[in-house]
Amino acid sequence: xxxxxxxxxxxxxxxxxxxxxxxxxxxxxxxxxxxxxxxxxxxxxxxxxxxxxxxxxxxxxxxxxxxxxxxxxxxxxxxxxxxxxxxxxxxxxxxxxxxxxxxxxxxxxxxxxxxxxxxxxxxxxxxxxxxxxxxxxxxxxxxxxxxxxxxxxxxxxxxxxxxxxxxxxxxxxxxxxxxxxxxxxxxxxxxxxxxxxxxxxxxxxxxxxxxxxxxxxxxxxxxxxxxxxxxxxxxxxxxxxxxxxxxxxxxxxxxxxxxxxxxxxxxxxxxxxxxxxxxxxxxxxxxxxxxxxxxxxxxxxxxxxxxxxxxxxxxxxxxxxxxxxxxxxxxxxxxxxxxxxxxxxxxxxxxxxxxxxxxxxxxxxxxxxxxxxxxxxxxxxxxxxxxxxxxxxxxxxxxxxxxxxxxxxxxxxxxxxxxxxxxxxxxxxxxxxxxxxxxxxxxxxxxxxxxxxxxxxxxxxxxxxxxxxxxxxxxx
Numbered sequence: 030x031x032x033x034x035x036x037x038x039x040x041x042x043x044x045x046x047x048x049x050x051x052x053x054x055x056x057x058x059x060x061x062x063x064x065x066x067x068x069x070x071x072x073x074x075x076x077x078x079x080x081x082x083x084x085x086x087x088x089x090x091x092x093x094x095x096x097x098x099x100x101x102x103x104x105x106x107x108x109x110x111x112x113x114x115x116x117x118x119x120x121x122x123x124x125x126x127x128x129x130x131x132x133x134x135x136x137x138x139x140x141x142x143x144x145x146x147x148x149x150x151x152x153x154x155x156x157x158x159x160x161x162x163x164x165x166x167x168x169x170x171x172x173x174x175x176x177x178x179x180x181x182x183x184x185x186x187x188x189x190x191x192x193x194x195x196x197x198x199x200x201x202x203x204x205x206x207x208x209x210x211x212x213x214x215x216x217x218x219x220x221x222x223x224x225x226x227x228x229x230x231x232x233x234x235x236x237x238x239x240x241x242x243x244x245x246x247x248x249x250x251x252x253x254x255x256x257x258x259x260x261x262x263x264x265x266x267x268x269x270x271x272x273x274x275x276x277x278x279x280x281x282x283x284x285x286x287x288x289x290x291x292x293x294x295x296x297x298x299x300x301x302x303x304x305x306x307x308x309x310x311x312x313x314x315x316x317x318x319x320x321x322x323x324x325x326x327x328x329x330x331x332x333x334x335x336x337x338x339x340x341x342x343x344x345x346x347x348x349x350x351x352x353x354x355x356x357x358x359x360x361x362x363x364x365x366x367x368x369x370x371x372x373x374x375x376x377x378x379x380x381x382x383x384x385x386x387x388x389x390x391x392x393x394x395x396x397x398x399x400x401x402x403x404x405x406x407x408x409x410x411x412x413x414x415x416x417x418x419x420x421x422x423x424x425x426x427x428x429x430x431x432x433x434x435x436x437x438x439x440x441x442x443x444x445x446x447x448x449x450x451x452x453x454x455x456x457x458x459x460x461x462x463x464x465x466x467x468x469x470x471x472x473x474x475x476x477x478x479x480x481x482x483x484x485x486x487x488x489x490x491x492x493x494x495x496x497x498x499x500x501x502x503x504x505x
Contacts, residue, residue, distance in 0.1 A: 083162045085172040091262045092178045096147045097136065100160030100170075105141040109163040112145055115156035121145055152176050152208075152233060177262035178234065180204035180211055185256050185270045192245050193354055194276040200241045202256035202268070210235035212259040217243070218252050247276035250307060277355035278306035282348050284361075285332075291366045292338055300333040300361055302348035310350040318345040318360065338365045 082103045090096040100110050111122045120128045124138040137144040147154060155176045162168040188199040202224070204211040210230075215222040224241040239256070243249075249272045257267040285299040292298055304310040315328045323342060327334040335342055342365055349358040 083160055083168045083170045085160050085170050087173045087175065089175045089177065089261075090150050092150060092152065092176050094150055096150050096154070096174055098145050098147065098158055098172055098174070100143045100162075102141045102162060106164075107140050110143040111161050111163075112143055113159040113161065115158065117159070120158075147174075150174070150176055152178065176208070177260075178206065178208035179260055179263035180207040180237075180258055180266065182206075183256065183258060183266060183268045185254070185268055187270055191273045191275060194245060194247045194274055197242055197244045200243060200254060200270070201238055202241070203236065203238045204258050204260075205236045206234045207237070207260060207262075208234055209261075211237050213237055213239035214257045214259065215239065215241050216255040216257065217249070245272060245274045247274055247307075250274040250276070275307045275354050278304040278310040278350040278352055278357045280304045280348055280350050280357045280359040282359045282361045291370055292363060293366050293368050293370060294339055295368060296338055298333075298335040298338055298342075298363070300346065300348075302331040302333070302350070302359070304331075304348075304350035304357070306350070306352045306354065306357075308352050308354075310352045312352075313348065313350045316347050316349065318347050320344055340365050 084101045084103060085099060088096045088098065098112060100112055102108070102110065109123060112120045114120055114128070118128055120126065120130075120133050121135060121138075121143060123143070124135055126133060126135065132148045134146050134148070135144075136146050143160070155174055157171040157173050159169055159171045182203070182205045184203050184205075186201045186203070189196075192198045200215075202213055202215070204213060210228050213224065213226055215224045222241060222243070224239040226237055226239040229236045229238070241254075243254070251271060251273075253269045253271050255267055255269040257265075260266065281303045283301050283303065285301055286297060302313060302315070304313060313331055315333050316322060322328075323335070325335065325337065326342075327336070331348070333346065333348075343363055346361045346363060347358050348361075349356060351357075
């Protein structure tokens with residue numbers, strides 16, 4: 030077999046010509062890099078001999094498609110061209126086909142070209158095909174047919190058909206019997222995820238398995254997970270599975286009456302509790318957080334009715350809902366105003382707190398105050414930015430404003446009493462010190478004016494004589 034671009038022999042694995050070989054400009058022009066890995070470093074191959082050159086190209090074909098092999102002669106002198114298969118059996122000699130394989134068909138024959146098509150290509154057809162030109166000396170060049178095999182099966186296996194929010198599940202996507210090995214990509218909705226792939230080779234085929242670990246939340250329920258394959262033999266090959274996630278109920282309390290304004294004494298109050306979860310909540314109940322439920326409160330399913338409000342109804346009323354996953358609740362803080370109250374709070378009394386740290390981790394905003402709409406229904410929960418929080422009034426503004434005003438009055442009264450008591454104490458102390466103001470003398474100072482010295486002053490002091498007499502001693 031002649032070496033490419035040079036008049037020398039070479040091994041089966043062809044290498045570029047040695048540095049001492051000199052190529053003509055025409056020869057250099059015929060060099061073309063190979064876009065896919067083949068056994069030879071060039072797609073186009075040319076053999077030069079005495080003004081004639083034999084040219085062919087490598088062929089890459091998908092299994093089952095048609096491959097076309099072309100043997101061309103430049104500057105032909107009517108020499109005979111023939112095509113041989115990898116086993117060195119003659120496929121075509123000029124326009125005659127000795128090989129009895131009907132998949133080979135003559136496409137074109139002339140003094141300068143022999144073109145043959147091979148239909149329904151399979152892996153067994155892969156290899157080197159030789160073009161021979163009967164000159165003196167004979168010329169030979171080969172072309173390589175490379176067969177691509179797309180993945181035969183693309184399957185997603187999921188660890189759990191139904192997952193619970195917060196769990197980490199494992200998904201595996203397998204692309205079987207491809208050539209070359211495929212590249213697997215993961216998507217959750219429109220977001221691309223990263224998996225870990227393993228490649229297994231058997232015979233000339235490759236099986237690729239990609240593993241994806243995914244922690245799911247309630248927002249993932251019904252979202253498709255897509256396994257997509259990148260392979261030169263196929264485009265847009267993918268399969269998908271829809272996630273099914275179970276989660277605790279989301280509870281909402283809406284005020285049906287009064288639709289807006291204050292909850293005043295003597296007026297009715299009607300609340301409705303709604304809960305959504307997967308599975309749908311089966312148990313729903315009302316309770317009073319800080320005290321027992323008043324006897325005049327009527328609870329009917331998800332509704333709570335107080336026909337005649339009074340001050341003793343003040344407190345926090347909670348709606349609890351549960352399903353197979355867990356329990357959640359929403360609170361309504363009731364403050365009953367006097368019948369003469371005119372100041373209306375922006376929104377009344379809805380609060381709902383997260384039941385666990387998991388709800389905060391997965392974006393459950395059930396702890397956010399939920400203002401009712403004009404129809405009394407609570408707005409759906411959605412992530413709130415600082416701007417949106419600032420734009421929404423506090424749900425307890427009315428109650429807190431009233432409580433705050435009461436607290437200020439009490440504090441002011443206490444401060445006034447303390448100040449008054451301190452003033453009275455200062456007045457009493459002032460009068461006391463004023464009445465006892467003067468000069469006071471000790472017993473030693475009495476009689477000091479008439480005494481010549483200190484000893485005499487002590488003797489002359491009032492009571493000094495008596496003291497001296499008391500100190501007299503008698504000896505018998």
